[in-house]
Amino acid sequence: MSHPSQTQFRRADRLASQKVSEILAIGARASALAEQGHRVIVLGAGEPDFPTPPHVIEAAHRAALDGQTTYTPLAGTAEMKAAIIEKFRRENGLNFAPDQVIATAGAKQVIFNAFMATLNPGDEVVIPAPYWTTYSAMVDICGGVPVTVACTASNGFRITPEQLDAAITPRTRWLMLNSPSNPTGAAYGREELLAILDVLKRHPDIWLLSDEIYEHIVYDGFRAESPAGLCPDIRQRTLIVNGVSKAYAMTGWRIGYGAGPAALIAAMTVVQSQSTSNPCSIAQAAAVAALTGPQDILAERRACFQTRRDFVVSSLNKIPGLSCRTPEGAFYTFASCEAILGASTPEGAVLRTDRDFCSWVLETAHVAVVPGAAFGVSPYFRVSYATAQAELDAAMARLAKACDMLEWPT
Template sequence: MNASVQERSAEFRPASRLGPIGVSKILKITSLASDLKRHGRNIIILGTGEPDFDTPEHIKDAAMRAMVAGATKYTALDGTPELKAAIRAKFKRDNGLEFAQDEISVSAGAKQILFNAMMATLEPGDEVIIPTPYWVTYADIVLIMGAKPVMVPSQEHNGFRLVAEDLARAITPRTRWVILNSPSNPTGAAYSEAHYRPILNVLLAHPHVWLMVDDIYEHIIYDNLQFVTPAAIEPSLRDRTLTINGVSKAYAMTGWRIGYAGGPSALIRAMAVVQSQSTSCPSSISQAAAVEALNGPAEIIGERCQSFQKRRDYVVAALNKIDGITCRMPEGAFYTFAGCTGLIGRTTPDSQCITTDTDFAEYLLRSVGVAVVPGSAFGLSPYFRISYATSMSELEEACHRIALATAGLS
């Protein structure tokens, strides 16, 4: 073999399925901001979707007890009996949903639950309806499976919630799933029973369409709004609904990597087959910690939610005082999704024109060291997302810097 042939054979060729997707823009921005911070820049990062609180002590103690007791071996493929029992109790206690043991799946994070479900069900050419703005992972997993994400815009004047008539128009014979996320990443929008009902009525008229519900921000909800989940509202949809949740957000356990879901046993079995050939069981120690999280005292969840609500109120008020920015009050999660239409067309001090929300996000990072995520990353422009899951002092400084940066535009 000559040298030129050897050189060609050594070239890396990625799988074609990766062609339409790339590394999340959220991760890119966070990585860039972190790199600037390491090199001495005073950077405030408001792009990360994880609580700044630590995992509660009683949960960490349960993990240590499990290690001391030798619970460090492989567990059952998709969750220990103890954790599945805790999840079943949680669904009944918090949501009025009853699941059998074989209707529960546990994975290394809610993201793996999503991946397993789509891998287990989607064929090339199938369609998945995703309301926009959306968490970018939804669409990318669909694309990896060779299926088609069908984006249905949810506008600010509708509270960034899906409209039933738009959903009905988007459904085709190839539609396999509809994904709903409440409270939402990136907008913080939440659905009440009244908001859900027209959407569920559409799904009742299309029995070939399944519903994937991402409830990961269930316990971060404000202003005494009652959290509801579709399978509890419309029991006749239970046998084609996958209800997804996890311990990452409510219990500040993002690094523990435990997500779970309740759904029809046939789907759960198919998801287990996928998991058996990828990660196998989740971490035994993390599962023991998750049992304590779900069964243990819950007061700390409410206390932290109150803290998030104070931060939300501050950030929304501060952004709405800035000329060119408008910000809707989110009902839950820990994000604001602010509009920057009024800044488009303005010019930076170094004569760069702000033509997109990405331009504005880059300007904030470059000029005042504040990292936000442009709305285009979530499928809707011109907006930008702020995660207020950080200290109030950092939020105050960040909003001050954003105000200075926008005042410098002409």
């Protein structure tokens, strides 16, 4: 009996170099180990362990009961836009009109909309590394060319004006800055930003994408500056990316927002009209409550994150072979494991890369961390301390014990 031949699935060329995030793959392996009965501590997720504030949930409930369950205006409700505008006025000293802001299904969509609306094949985007993995993937998918610039720990994982100047070509369309940063927690101070903006002043065709999603999670009195507030000329070609996910513990609500020149926002709105349409109506009502309601929770949670940061940095620096700078913000550390490479495990395997190290730690100590290679710079690993202190205590103890098991070459 003959069978009809099966048609082979063919992926689009734009996905040739793309795959599921390495962070998700590590999470899947951690889940598999947990199903086998191991108690795995996952320090890989960029998600606060705090609950969404009660008044935000109540606002969503009221919106649903009031019938706010239909389509909304494409770029956000009038209330959502007003809340975004007021947030920028109150916190950043920036004034925007309604046609200069957009609400989206997460901050990631702001970036995707912008690249889809502006990049032609071959256009380049300068991305300081280490970088959040999705940055380069989105540039690729939208037809652009990611130009990654390796930033050293000695400069706080920040791009220098000289590095930026050297990376710029006639095809450069955007510079991406993420401050505070995922994965390093590094942040740019006022003088450092001004030096970067001075370079951009000499290149009037290059736009700036400023990802400020972690602006409220900063420590030791550091103030997160928005580049748009430092230079009027650069503001005319700056897109600010933000959202409620990190500061207000609303990752699952999927609300981000962007602010920039009206022409750019209009083009991004066209992209959104042919992809997701408006963000969730109920989630928008929740986000309005987050942005306009009590803000004291931000300081409370920031203090908790700082306590965790100090503990994790101190613990990592006490482990022979590891070293970790103190980040200015976010809820990540980016530690070096360079001194450990070349060591052998009790099983005789040699750890040659940061991926080897992270894989061995997961399999042996059942602690999930993410190798720096996933973020474009090795040999490092990222620890997310957005988890309970008890989990961090146990994870650092396991990590120290695992490293103590290694044998060093003589």
